[in-house]
Amino acid sequence: MELFRADLHIHSRFSRATSKKLTLRLLAAWAQAKGLDVIATGDFTHPEWMAEIEEYLEPDGSGLYVLKDQNGLGEQLPFLDGAPLAGNTRFMLCTEISSIYKKAGKVRKNHNLVFMPSIEMAKNFSARLAQVGNLESDGRPILGLDAKNLLEMVLETGPNAFLVPAHIWTPWFSLFGSKSGFDSMEECFGDLSSEIFALETGLSSDPDMNWLWSALDRYTLISNSDAHSGEKLGRESNLFQGEKSYDGIYHALRGEALGHRFLGTVEFFPEEGKYHLDGHRKCGIVMDPAETRAHGGICPVCGKPLTVGVLNRVQELADRELPEQPAGHPGFQSLFPLPELVSEVLGVGPTSKKVKAFHGRLLARLGSEMDILQHVPFEDIAKISRPLAEGVRRMRQGHVLRQSGFDGQYGVISAFSPLEREEMQRGASLIAMPAKKAPLVHPVPQSEPAAPAPAEAEAKPVAAQPEKEKTPCIAAQSKVQEAPRSRYNVAQQSAIDAGPEPVLVIAGPGTGKTHTLMGRLNRLLSDGVKPRQILTLTFTRRAADELQQRLVEMRGENEVLPRADTLHAIAFECWEELNGEAPVILSEENALRVFAEANPDFSGRELRSLWQRLGLARERMELGPELLDASQNYSRVKDSWNLVDYTDLLEFWLQQMESGSWANPYLHVLVDEVQDLSALQLRLVTALAKQEGEGFFAIGDPDQSIYSFRGAQGRVRSQLKELWPSLRVITLEDNYRSAQSILDLAHPALPGSPALHARVPKDGEVRLFSAPTAGREAQWIGERVRELVGSTSHTISDAGEGACMSPGDIAILVRFKALIEPLRRLLDRFGLPCAVPEAEAFWTEPRVDVILATAGRSLGINPAMPGEEREFIDVPDKVLMDGPVALEAYLQDSQPFDRLFWESSAFRKLKKAYDEQGGWLGLVNWVNMQTELDLVRSRAQKIQIMTLHAAKGLEFEAVFLPALEQGILPFAGVGTLTGNANSREMPTDEDEERRLFYVGLTRAKSRLYLSHSASRMVYGHELRLKPTAFLKPLPEHLLKRSHVVSKTVRQTKQLNLLG
Incomplete structure (x- = not known):
C-alpha cells in the first residue's frame, strides 16, 4: 500500500x-x-x-x-x-x-x-x-x-x-x-x-x-x-x-x-509555536505556567491579564501526570523547516538569496524537503555539507536548542549553539552530540522568576537533556503557591508600601493607577488585614465591577475579598439598614419633574438653570439663601411622596456617621479617582477614615478633574493636606500608554502638569489639519481612519502608510454630542464600522422589564433563564391584553409603579412600540430580536465616536480630536454659540476645559490627529470660529501640519491639500 x-x-x-x-x-x-x-x-x-x-x-x-x-x-x-x-x-x-x-x-x-x-x-x-x-x-x-x-x-x-x-x-x-x-x-x-x-x-x-x-x-x-x-x-x-x-x-x-x-x-517542535508559553509580547514578559499561576495570571509590567499559552491551558485541563499514548494511535516526529537549518549552517537569514540557492541545490540532488529531513542518509547529505548532515541528525534525534514562543511571537529552534555557529563560519569541525533522544515534553522549572523576553530573536542556548526518569506534569502538582510580589516601578512601590499616615497618590494618565491600587489591596491582604475591614470606593458602578473582577483574578474565586463599591451604593444600604426599608430613588429625569412640580413659578431654561445651581450647591455643601426656598419646596414634595434623590442618600449617610448612628467597620479606605469627588463626597470618605487619616489611601489626578458641573472640585491635595498635615503625597510619572512624543505634546497643553516619561518605547505621530469646512475636516478624518485600518488613499497628498489597526483601536472624541452625527454619516459613507453612544433602551428600565416579562408569560414566552427567578405583576389577563394604557389605569400607584413612571419617557416609548408592533406578541418578539442584535453589535469591533467626558479612563491606539475651535473647546455654552446667551448660564471654566483637552490628548497611544475648520453647522447655526487657543502652547516640532487652500482653475473652484 x-x-x-x-x-x-x-x-x-x-x-x-x-x-x-x-x-x-x-x-x-x-x-x-x-x-x-x-x-x-x-x-x-x-x-x-x-x-x-x-x-x-x-x-x-x-x-x-x-x-x-x-x-x-x-x-x-x-x-x-x-x-x-x-x-x-x-x-x-x-x-x-x-x-x-x-x-x-x-x-x-x-x-x-x-x-x-x-x-x-x-x-x-x-x-x-x-x-x-x-x-x-x-x-x-x-x-x-x-x-x-x-x-x-x-x-x-x-x-x-x-x-x-x-x-x-x-x-x-x-x-x-x-x-x-x-x-x-x-x-x-x-x-x-x-x-x-x-x-x-x-x-x-x-x-x-x-x-x-x-x-x-x-x-x-x-x-x-x-x-x-x-x-x-x-x-x-x-x-x-x-x-x-x-x-x-x-x-x-x-x-x-x-x-x-x-x-x-x-x-x-511545539516550543516554536507562537503561543507555547504565557506572556505579554509588548511588555517583553514570558512565563512558564507555574510563574503565571504565581502572578495570578497578571502581567507584572502593565497589570493586565497575560496571554495564557497552550502549555498552560493543556495543563489546566490535564488529568494525567505523564503523557499516555492511546492504544492504536500512531506516533509523531518533530522537525523544523529545511531553510531554517540551512540558514544556521550558512550564517545568513532563511529568506536570503544564498539560502534559497543552496536550498534549491539540495532539492535537485537529494529530493523533496520532507525526504531530506526524514529519510535521506546522513552520508548523502554530508557529501554536500557535513554541518548540515550533523544538524539533520540532531533534529531527527530531538537534540535541539529551544526558545519557546509566546503571545503571538514564534519560538526559535536551533540545531547549533551560537558558539558552534561561530566556529562553523571559521571552518572548525563540530563535535557530535550524544545520540540519545531528548524527551518531547519538558517539565518547566518552577523556581526561576519571570524575565523579559530577549530583545533579539536568537535562541537562548538550552542544553539537550539526556533521557532520564520523567517528572510528573505540573498540572498534577499542587496549585496552592504563594504569589510573589508583582513588578512595580519605584514610585508605585512607594505608594503600595506607604503608611500608616494618610496617602495621596497623584497618578497621571497611563501611569498605572489601577495597577498601583490593586498592589495596595494585595499588600494589605498579604499583611493579614481582614477583607471586611477594607473598603475601596470608585466613581462608577462599572469601575467597581472591574475592580472586583481584578480582585477575583488576583486572589482567586474562592477567597473572601474586600468590598469595592460606590458611595451611593453604600449610602443606599445605610438608609435601608437604619430605616428598615429600601428608599424609592428618583432617576435624574424624575427628580427634575418633582422639582418642577415643587417650584411652579419657574419654567423652561430658568427652571433648568435653578435645578443645576441647586444640585451644585448641595454637592459643594454651599446652599445659599437664594436657593433655600426652592430646596425646601423640593424636599417637601419628596417627603410627601416618600422619595429620595441620589444626593439625599449621601447627605443622610453623612448625618448618620457624624451622629454615631452608623458603625464604621472599615480600618482601611481606598479611594479611586479622588479628583472627581464633590465636597460632600470628600467629606464622606474622610469621615470614613480614622481621626488622623490612618489607613486612608486615595489615588487620582487633579489634572484630569473634568466634572465641576457635578460638583467635583479637583483641589483635593490642598484640602486633604489641610485636614491631615501628615498626608504623604506620591506622584507617578512613568507612563505605560503613550509614545513619548505624545506625552511631550500634552505636557505644555496643561501648565503645571508633571512631565511624564514613556516606559514603553514606541513611535508616535501627531498631525494637525486645518480645513475650510467641517465637511472637508470629516473627509480628512475618514481617509486617515481608512489608512489606519489598512486602506490606501490616492486622493490626499499627505497620506502616510496605514498602520493596519483594527477599528476598535480608533476613537474620535468630541466636546459635545451634537458633533457626533456628521462624523458618523461620513464614516458610514466610507464603509467604516463605527459605534456612537445610544440612549438606553426603554426595555432596560426595571418596571418596563417587569411589564414585558408579564406579557411574555401570558403568551407562553418564558422570559427567565433556567433557575432564574423573575418578578411579575398581578393583573387580570383582560387588563393586560388591553395594552399599556389599560395597565396605567389599573395599576396607578401600586408598587413598584407611581405617577412619575407613567409620565416617564420609558413608558411613553413602551406605548409607542406597542402600537407600532401591533400588540404584546409583536412587541415581545421585537424586543427579544433587538436584544439579540445588540449582542451582535456589541461583539463587533468598531470605531468609537464619543464625547471627551465619556473617554476618560479609556485608551486607544489612535485618537482623533476634531472641532478644536474657540467656543467649542473651550465650550462657550449652547446659548453663546446660537446667539441666545443667558446671564444665568454657568460661566465657562476655562481651566477645566483645558484639562478636558489634556484628557483627550492623553487617550492616544501612538497616533494623535488634531483638526479644526473655518466653518461648521452646530445647533442649526453656521459658526465661523477661530482655532482654539489651546493649540498655541503645543510644540511645533512635534506637529505635522496639513491644510486645505482653494484655488481657481478654469473658473472652477477646487480644493487641494497642502501639507
Whole structure:
C-alpha cells in the first residue's frame, strides 16, 4: 500500500495576512518541492477563489482534484534553477470558518475546518452560509454562528462532509483556547459532539501534550501548516497509507479500517509555536505556567491579564501526570523547516538569496524537503555539507536548542549553539552530540522568576537533556503557591508600601493607577488585614465591577475579598439598614419633574438653570439663601411622596456617621479617582477614615478633574493636606500608554502638569489639519481612519502608510454630542464600522422589564433563564391584553409603579412600540430580536465616536480630536454659540476645559490627529470660529501640519491639500 503525506489546512491569497502571490499552480509547485502529495484548497467559501478552483482544477475521480495543466510548474519556483519537480499534487476541498458568538454567558471565538467531497456540495454549503454573513471580504469568513450550528449545516450538506476543529489550543480562536474556548467537546457541540472524530492540534502543541488529557483519546490528532504562503506549506503534515482519495482520508481519520490508515504526524517542535508559553509580547514578559499561576495570571509590567499559552491551558485541563499514548494511535516526529537549518549552517537569514540557492541545490540532488529531513542518509547529505548532515541528525534525534514562543511571537529552534555557529563560519569541525533522544515534553522549572523576553530573536542556548526518569506534569502538582510580589516601578512601590499616615497618590494618565491600587489591596491582604475591614470606593458602578473582577483574578474565586463599591451604593444600604426599608430613588429625569412640580413659578431654561445651581450647591455643601426656598419646596414634595434623590442618600449617610448612628467597620479606605469627588463626597470618605487619616489611601489626578458641573472640585491635595498635615503625597510619572512624543505634546497643553516619561518605547505621530469646512475636516478624518485600518488613499497628498489597526483601536472624541452625527454619516459613507453612544433602551428600565416579562408569560414566552427567578405583576389577563394604557389605569400607584413612571419617557416609548408592533406578541418578539442584535453589535469591533467626558479612563491606539475651535473647546455654552446667551448660564471654566483637552490628548497611544475648520453647522447655526487657543502652547516640532487652500482653475473652484 502506498504512503502519502497531506497538509489539510492552508489559505488562499483572499484571506487576510496571506501572500498575494498564492495561486493554485504556485501551491502545487511548493507541495511537490516539500514532498506533499495532497493539500487543501483552502478558502473555498470565497467566491473568487472558488471560481479559480473551477477554472484550474478538475476532479481525479477520487473526490480529490488535480491541476488541468501540470506543465511548467518548476517555473513557479525560480530558486530551483530549472530543476524538475516530481509528483502530482492533489487538492482536497477545504475552508476555515471563524465563529464569534456568545454561549453559556461567554463570548466564544473558534475556528473550524470544513471539508467537502465535491465542488457542487461546496457551493451549496457556501450558498447557505452566505445567508449568515459576508463571504466576500475574507477567505476565512468571520460569522456570528454557533459552532454547533455550523456543524449541523455541514452534516446537512451531504454524506462524508465533515468538520475538524482547527488549532484547538490557540488562545483566542479555538475550541479549548484559554481566552474564549470551552472546557469540553460537549460544551461546544452539545448532542452533535459524536460527529467530531478528528482534532487539529496546532503549531504550539504536539500529541504528547494532548495525551495528558484522557478526554482526547478517542480523537485522531492531525497537524497541518495553516500556511499563509507557499514557503510555509508542510511545516506540519499528516502521513496516510492507502489510495489517495477523499473517502480514503475521511475513513482513515475516523479510524475505520477500510484499506486506509492514519500513520501519524510530522510536527513543529511545539516550543516554536507562537503561543507555547504565557506572556505579554509588548511588555517583553514570558512565563512558564507555574510563574503565571504565581502572578495570578497578571502581567507584572502593565497589570493586565497575560496571554495564557497552550502549555498552560493543556495543563489546566490535564488529568494525567505523564503523557499516555492511546492504544492504536500512531506516533509523531518533530522537525523544523529545511531553510531554517540551512540558514544556521550558512550564517545568513532563511529568506536570503544564498539560502534559497543552496536550498534549491539540495532539492535537485537529494529530493523533496520532507525526504531530506526524514529519510535521506546522513552520508548523502554530508557529501554536500557535513554541518548540515550533523544538524539533520540532531533534529531527527530531538537534540535541539529551544526558545519557546509566546503571545503571538514564534519560538526559535536551533540545531547549533551560537558558539558552534561561530566556529562553523571559521571552518572548525563540530563535535557530535550524544545520540540519545531528548524527551518531547519538558517539565518547566518552577523556581526561576519571570524575565523579559530577549530583545533579539536568537535562541537562548538550552542544553539537550539526556533521557532520564520523567517528572510528573505540573498540572498534577499542587496549585496552592504563594504569589510573589508583582513588578512595580519605584514610585508605585512607594505608594503600595506607604503608611500608616494618610496617602495621596497623584497618578497621571497611563501611569498605572489601577495597577498601583490593586498592589495596595494585595499588600494589605498579604499583611493579614481582614477583607471586611477594607473598603475601596470608585466613581462608577462599572469601575467597581472591574475592580472586583481584578480582585477575583488576583486572589482567586474562592477567597473572601474586600468590598469595592460606590458611595451611593453604600449610602443606599445605610438608609435601608437604619430605616428598615429600601428608599424609592428618583432617576435624574424624575427628580427634575418633582422639582418642577415643587417650584411652579419657574419654567423652561430658568427652571433648568435653578435645578443645576441647586444640585451644585448641595454637592459643594454651599446652599445659599437664594436657593433655600426652592430646596425646601423640593424636599417637601419628596417627603410627601416618600422619595429620595441620589444626593439625599449621601447627605443622610453623612448625618448618620457624624451622629454615631452608623458603625464604621472599615480600618482601611481606598479611594479611586479622588479628583472627581464633590465636597460632600470628600467629606464622606474622610469621615470614613480614622481621626488622623490612618489607613486612608486615595489615588487620582487633579489634572484630569473634568466634572465641576457635578460638583467635583479637583483641589483635593490642598484640602486633604489641610485636614491631615501628615498626608504623604506620591506622584507617578512613568507612563505605560503613550509614545513619548505624545506625552511631550500634552505636557505644555496643561501648565503645571508633571512631565511624564514613556516606559514603553514606541513611535508616535501627531498631525494637525486645518480645513475650510467641517465637511472637508470629516473627509480628512475618514481617509486617515481608512489608512489606519489598512486602506490606501490616492486622493490626499499627505497620506502616510496605514498602520493596519483594527477599528476598535480608533476613537474620535468630541466636546459635545451634537458633533457626533456628521462624523458618523461620513464614516458610514466610507464603509467604516463605527459605534456612537445610544440612549438606553426603554426595555432596560426595571418596571418596563417587569411589564414585558408579564406579557411574555401570558403568551407562553418564558422570559427567565433556567433557575432564574423573575418578578411579575398581578393583573387580570383582560387588563393586560388591553395594552399599556389599560395597565396605567389599573395599576396607578401600586408598587413598584407611581405617577412619575407613567409620565416617564420609558413608558411613553413602551406605548409607542406597542402600537407600532401591533400588540404584546409583536412587541415581545421585537424586543427579544433587538436584544439579540445588540449582542451582535456589541461583539463587533468598531470605531468609537464619543464625547471627551465619556473617554476618560479609556485608551486607544489612535485618537482623533476634531472641532478644536474657540467656543467649542473651550465650550462657550449652547446659548453663546446660537446667539441666545443667558446671564444665568454657568460661566465657562476655562481651566477645566483645558484639562478636558489634556484628557483627550492623553487617550492616544501612538497616533494623535488634531483638526479644526473655518466653518461648521452646530445647533442649526453656521459658526465661523477661530482655532482654539489651546493649540498655541503645543510644540511645533512635534506637529505635522496639513491644510486645505482653494484655488481657481478654469473658473472652477477646487480644493487641494497642502501639507
